[in-house]
Amino acid sequence: MKTEIPPQVRERTIAKARTLVEALPFMREHWGRVVVVKYGGAAMDRTGLSRSFAEDVALLQHAGIHPVVVHGGGPQVTELAGRLGIETAFVDGHRVTDEATLEIATMVLAGKLNTEIVGTLVAGDVPAVGLSGVDGGMIEVSRQTEPDLGFVGRVERVNVEVLQTLIEAGFVPVVASIAADPSGHPYNVNADVVAAELAIALEAEKLVYMNDVPGVMGPGGDLLSELGVRDVLDLLAHPTAVGGGMVPKLESAVRALRAGVGRVHLLDARVEHSLVLELFTPEGIGTMITPDVPPQGAAGEASGEAEP
DSSP states (O other), X not given: OOOOOXXXXXXXXXXXXXXXXXXXXXXXXXXXXXXXXXXXXXXXXXXXXXXXHHHHHHHHHHTTOEEXXXXXXXXXXXXXXHHTTOOOOEETTEEOBOHHHHHHHHHIIIIIIHHHHHHHHHHTTOOEEEEETTGGGOEEEEEEETTEEEEEEEEEEEOOHHXXXXXXXXXXXXXXXXXXXXXXXXXXXXXXXXXXHHHHHTTOSEEEEEESSSSOBOTTSOBOOEEEHHHHHHHHHSTTTOOTTHHHHHHHHHHHHHTTOOEEEEEETTSTTHHHHHHHSSSOSSEEEEOOOOOTTOGGGTTSOOOO
């Protein structure tokens, strides 16, 4: 028998309670775990860093989750380079970083953008702290040679001690994708790769990529809401299925999942509260990538790297 709702209680008020109760299992699942969120420069370029993102990060922290934010800023680097009369060159969609471009990237990523993101989060009641991969020797790189794009770094070693210290003290780290080699020379590093490497080192429960697309789109243009590692490898092998900035995201997703990260999500940052909708609702709104289930009887081999 259906219980009658007292007239002084509105149905929409009850619906809010149901929504909160529905989110509870997801909050329990993530409690005490690290979630690495990569906020893409393209999303910031098109919509700015939204207030709803700061509110989502605040909710995650208040729910006992430890968010770590990594950000890119490619469009903003290109825009400033153009204003300064410096030509931007790309090879297969990847930025060539000469000395002048490196200086601009460092100013934009580790300076202007990092400060703006931290400021927005602090204004949203998030105790955020800005860093780059140089701080505390967090990310050590060597010069990428295949292809050689100038001062673009390949991640060689990750030390997350400084991040763990901040997390334990209740802060939310915000990491710019600038790192250094053993001599201290700075390098520009792909932010998708930085996010994945930090997620692996922090043993994160989730790695979330937020950009200006709905998620992973299939060859027919439809949103793929859930994929396994093998599905992703098939997409990467397809000549036209994915391209541009989606390639390093998917490659990094595969690496993170094979190294023990629980799930990878790709979301549209233009959707209000997309982070909360993806993590705390059963439907989600983007693409979730999961590890492949090992064949029956192969559970003992599950910790090893999957076959390509």
